[in-house]
Amino acid sequence: MDWEQSTLLKELTQGMELTNLLRKHLHPSSPPETRQVLLDKILCSYEKALSMLNWSEFMVETKPKISTLGSPASIACSSHTFKKRKTCSGWSERMRVCSGTSFEGPLDDGYCWRKYGQKDILGSNFPRGYYRCTHRYSQGCLADKQVQRSDEDPTIFEVRYRGTHTCNRASDSVATKLPSTTESEAKDHHSQQQEQLEEKQKQSKEILLSFETGLKVKTEDLDDIFPSFSFPIESGVEDGLFVKSLMENHMAFVSPTTSESNYFSVSPFHIGQNLQTSESVLTEIISAPTSVTNSPIVDLDISSLQKLEFDPSFPFDNPEFFY
DNA sequence: CCTATTTGACCACA
C-alpha cells in the first residue's frame, strides 16, 4: 500500500500546487485558456485521489461481509443447483453484456485487460475468464474483472468488476514517472505498443458502435436470491460501485473514435465526477426494479445513461484536456 | 526481443 499512499500524496500535492498556480492566473490579464487547463488538471488530480480512496474504503468496508453475489450457477441454473458459497467479496454486481449478435468474444469495455486465468465453473457450460488491468504493476491499478458466457444465452457475457481503475491511459504515452534504467528505449517501444493498443481499441469501438442499437447491459438484483441478507447502509455503496462500473462500460461503448471529440477519451476519474452529481438519479434507476419480484432484470439503454453522463459544466471546448 | 495468452499446478477457504 506504500505505492498507493505515495501516489495519493502526490496527486493531492499536485492538486494543491496547481491550485496555487491557478490563483496566480486569476488576473483578468491572464489568458482564460490557462485557467481552464489548470482547473482541469486540478480536477483530474483530485478525482484520481478520490478514486483511490474509494477503492481502499471499499476494500475495508466490504471485506467482512458476505458478498451479495451468488454463485455463478445461481443465474444460469435454477435455484436447486445454487450453493451459498462465499465468493471473493468486493466484486461489483453482475453485468450482462449482450452483443445482440453472435459477435465473437467478450466486448471491449475500453480498458486494457490482461487475462491471468481461466477456470471451468461447476454447473456452467462456459469457463470463466479472469482479467486484471494491464497497468496493475506499472501504475498499480487494482481493477479486476471476470467474464463468463451465459448459459442461458451464449451471446450474453456476464461481466463482474472489482475495484476502480486508477490507471491513466493518457499518461502511458508520456514518459513514465517510475524510475527506470531502460527508460529511453522502453519509451519508444511502449509508445509503439500504445499505438497498436489504441488502434485495436478503435477497431473494437467501431464494431461496438455499429452494434449500439442492439447492445444491452443488464443487471440482476440478487437480493431476490439472498432475501435474508440486507445491508441497508452498504447497499448505497454497492449501488454506487455498480453504477460506476456500469458507467465505465457505457463510457467505453459510446466513445466516439473521431479525433475532434476528446471528451469521450477521458479517463474513468471523470466518470466518477459525473457519477457523484448524478448518482442518486442513477441509483434510483437501477434500484427501482428491485421491488419487482418476478423480473429482476433491468434493461438500460444507452440514451438514458448518455444523458446523465453529460456534465453541463464540463469544458467540452478544451482540446488540451488530458494532454 | 517483448508482451499477451494458455493452462496445469497450487492455494485458501468453506
Next chain:
DNA sequence: TGTGGTCAAATAGG
C-alpha cells in the same frame, strides 16, 4: 476435500 481464484511456465504472436 472440492471449488474458485491465482500463479507461473510454456507458448503464441507482433
